[in-house]
Amino acid sequence: MSQNQPAVVEFQNVSLRLSDEHPIVANLTLEVHDSEILVLLGRSGSGKTTTLKLINRLLVPSDGRVMVQGRSTLEWDATALRRRIGYVIQEVGLFPHFTVAKNIGLVPTLEGWAEERKHERACELLELVGLEPRLFENRFPSELSGGQRQRVGVARALAADPPLLLLDEPFGALDPLTRLELQRELKQLQERLSKTMVFVTHDVREGLLLASRIALFQEGALAFLGTPNEFLHTDHPEARAFVAGLEEAGETP
Amino acid sequence: MSLIEYLARNRAEFLTLTFEHLILVGISTGIAILIGVPLGILLTRRPRISPPVLGLANIFQTIPSLALFGLLIPMPFIGGIGARTAIVALVLYALLPIIRNTYAGIQGVDPAVREAGRGMGMTDRQLLFMVEMPLSFGVILAGIRVAAVIGVGVATIAAAIGAGGLGVFIFRGVAMVDNTLILAGALPAALIALAADFALGRLERRFAPPTARLAEVRAL
Numbered sequence: 083m084s085q086n087q088p089a090v091v092e093f094q095n096v097s098l099r100l101s102d103e104h105p106i107v108a109n110l111t112l113e114v115h116d117s118e119i120l121v122l123l124g125r126s127g128s129g130k131t132t133t134l135k136l137i138n139r140l141l142v143p144s145d146g147r148v149m150v151q152g153r154s155t156l157e158w159d160a161t162a163l164r165r166r167i168g169y170v171i172q173e174v175g176l177f178p179h180f181t182v183a184k185n186i187g188l189v190p191t192l193e194g195w196a197e198e199r200k201h202e203r204a205c206e207l208l209e210l211v212g213l214e215p216r217l218f219e220n221r222f223p224s225e226l227s228g229g230q231r232q233r234v235g236v237a238r239a240l241a242a243d244p245p246l247l248l249l250d251e252p253f254g255a256l257d258p259l260t261r262l263e264l265q266r267e268l269k270q271l272q273e274r275l276s277k278t279m280v281f282v283t284h285d286v287r288e289g290l291l292l293a294s295r296i297a298l299f300q301e302g303a304l305a306f307l308g309t310p311n312e313f314l315h316t317d318h319p320e321a322r323a324f325v326a327g328l329e330e331a332g333e334t335p
Numbered sequence: 336m337s338l339i340e341y342l343a344r345n346r347a348e349f350l351t352l353t354f355e356h357l358i359l360v361g362i363s364t365g366i367a368i369l370i371g372v373p374l375g376i377l378l379t380r381r382p383r384i385s386p387p388v389l390g391l392a393n394i395f396q397t398i399p400s401l402a403l404f405g406l407l408i409p410m411p412f413i414g415g416i417g418a419r420t421a422i423v424a425l426v427l428y429a430l431l432p433i434i435r436n437t438y439a440g441i442q443g444v445d446p447a448v449r450e451a452g453r454g455m456g457m458t459d460r461q462l463l464f465m466v467e468m469p470l471s472f473g474v475i476l477a478g479i480r481v482a483a484v485i486g487v488g489v490a491t492i493a494a495a496i497g498a499g500g501l502g503v504f505i506f507r508g509v510a511m512v513d514n515t516l517i518l519a520g521a522l523p524a525a526l527i528a529l530a531a532d533f534a535l536g537r538l539e540r541r542f543a544p545p546t547a548r549l550a551e552v553r554a555l
Contacts, residue, residue: 138454164456175451179469189455238455248454 089113089149090246090278091137096146098132106132108302110146114246117276119269121289123324124299130282133299134248137280138167150246165189168239168247168277172254174231176223182208182234183219189242207237212267229260236268240275247279253288265291286324290314298324338518345519353523355499359418360486360527363425367482371430372475375437376463385438392431400489403427404496421490421498428489429482436478440471472542480535487528491520501527 091114099105107129114120122130135141136148139155148155155163176185184191186207187200195203205215211233223231232252239247249268253261269292272279283289289296290310298306298313298321306318313321342349378385395403403424407414413423444467452462468475494502501520508516 140450140454161456161458164454169451169454171447171451171454173445173447173451175445175447175449177448177452177466177470178445179466188452188457192456192461235451 090116090151091280092149093133093136094147094149096136096143096148098136098141098144104302105144106302107136107143110304112297112304112307114278114280115294117278118294119272119279119281119292121293121296122280122282122299123284123286123289123296124305125284128299129302130284130299131250132302134250134280134282137246137248138164138169161192165193165242166244166246168241168244170232170235170239170247170249170252172251174223174235174252176231176234176238178223180222181219182213182221182223182226183215185223185234186238186241188238193242203241204237207240208234210240210271211237213237227260228256229264232256232264236271240277245278247277249279249281251283252281254283254285261288268292286328290328338515338522341515341519349504349519349523352499352501352503352520353527355418356487356490356501356524356527359421359425359490359493359498359500360483360531363422363490364429364479364483364486366422367426367429367433368479370426371433371478371482372437374430375434375475376441378434378438379441379467380459389431389435389438392434395427396431400424400428400492401495404492408496416497418493418498420496421493421500425486425489425493429486432478432481432485433475434478436481437471437475440474440478441467443474444470473539476535476539476542480532480539483531483535484528487524487531491524 093110093112096107096110097105098107110129110133112133122133124130132141136143136155137150139148139158139160142156150158150163150167176182177188180188183201183204186204187195190200190203201219204219208215208218213230213233218226218230218234223234226234235252239249252268253264256264265288271277281289281292290313293310293313295307295309296313297304298318300320305320306313306316308316314325316322374388378388398406404421407420407424408416410420414420441463448466448470449462452466457465490498490500491502491505493500494506501524504520505517506520508514508518508520
């Protein structure tokens with residue numbers, strides 16, 4: 083990754099502790115480059131989701147600074163910051179009383195777009211994520227399959243064309259085939275739109291498939307940072323453990 | 336003398352008392368909604384104060400109604416003989432189900448929905464009015480329904496402190512050991528309670544999540 087690309091997000095010595103005990107994130111220094119998919123990989127409780135939430139200020143650091151587009155998250159107005167960052171979570175969190183189109187149009191609604199423009203945008207995005215707008219725009223979330231719901235979740239995150247997307251195990255609840263399909267499509271989507279993405283997962287396969295770079299977390303600290311290829315060949319014990327898990331599953335990456 | 340005969344003969348008084356009864360319940364439930372819903376919302380924002388507030392509302396509910404009416408009479412401003420005191424007591428009874436259901440309804444909104452909303456930049460107010468309130472409206476209405484039905488029953492006791500209502504017939508019947516008279520108050524009161532329960536129940540179903548409604552339509 084070239085050095086003169088500006089960092090979209092920059093963690094400067096960031097720590098987060100809720101009480102005096104062991105910090106959830108410790109001394110994290112990390113840059114997210116423009117147009118990359120940075121995968122935060124780690125076991126449960128390793129601090130990767132916490133790290134993600136520090137970016138859109140759902141959490142604020144106890145020490146250090148998180149810079150988004152050159153400004154500390156604390157200097158940003160929290161809602162303005164979040165509307166410029168797409169956010170996709172595993173449970174999707176679609177509003178059950180909103181139609182698909184209305185769900186996708188949420189941030190545009192908050193930003194006061196005209197109805198016509200919102201509708202156009204919703205249809206455009208439905209097509210982008212592979213759902214026929216005519217069939218889906220008026221459905222309610224309960225009338226969608228898990229994979230469709232997550233597609234709508236991604237479309238919703240893209241609605242106001244944010245430069246940065248945060249994805250927290252978005253495909254974790256899907257069946258393996260749908261999961262693979264959505265992983266591939268997300269990768270293609272990223273190549274087409276060249277959005278910057280920070281993607282949290284505990285699935286090393288998924289990480290290797292999607293990542294420009296992998297940031298491996300262990301007990302709240304950054305254990306390893308590098309390309310998927312570097313990840314496969316590093317001697318770091320936690321990385322080895324993940325790769326060994328892959329090999330045991332009989333997969334040749 | 337049969338019940339029908341009695342009511343027909345005393346139609347004017349019967350209608351006045353029924354009207355008084357409806358007014359007592361209507362006003363007190365209305366006030367309880369105006370206090371209880373905002374209070375329930377506040378509790379979801381300040382969860383720490385919810386045990387004392389719900390506890391207090393619970394205590395009001397456990398005071399026997401006749402005793403509560405009696406206790407309120409000597410109170411300055413809110414007390415005295417008449418409808419005002421009765422309404423205060425009825426409000427106190429109606430508060431618990433309304434506060435509790437508002438609180439529980441909003442707490443019951445899927446945390447993922449709330450997190451997604453917050454993560455996409457909704458303010459607390461937007462989250463409340465666009466998401467939490469619409470999604471918990473059915474539960475809040477259920478609380479209002481319970482409050483109204485309790486109110487219809489308790490309001491019969493209000494006659495004991497001169498607030499009027501259908502309880503007048505009941506107390507008169509008790510004093511005269513006249514079952515027809517007791518029924519002349521009790522039966523219409525029961526019918527009002529059933530009607531309120533039915534009407535608010537229909538409303539509740541109308542405001543059920545749209546998904547459930549759609550599913551019904553599809554099933555047809």
